[in-house]
Amino acid sequence: MKVTATLHNLSDNFYADLIGMEPREIYDYLRRLKNDLPHCIKMKTGNGQFRDAVELNQIVRGPCAYAYKLEPRRGYKLATFDIIKDTQ
Secondary structure, X not given: OEEEEEEOOXXXXXXXXXXXXXXXXXXXXXXXXXXXXXXXXXXXXXXXXXXXXXXXXXXXHOOXXXXXXXXXXXXXXXXXXXXXXXXX
């Protein structure tokens, strides 16, 4: 499942703190902060439909693998997470 987060108006110190974290820690951190900073962090799950959020919740409950990428855009940064169900 693909989750994208747009990050606006955040300091360089904020991004420096993300460097030492694991992808799952970054995802959880941004998810918690999006409620406190709604104008700075916006997250979209899949296509933005409710069924995508339900599917992501099912994936996260079990063992899963996280991949993370942070890319600069014009005026903001885009954090992309690929969350895949682990089949062990």
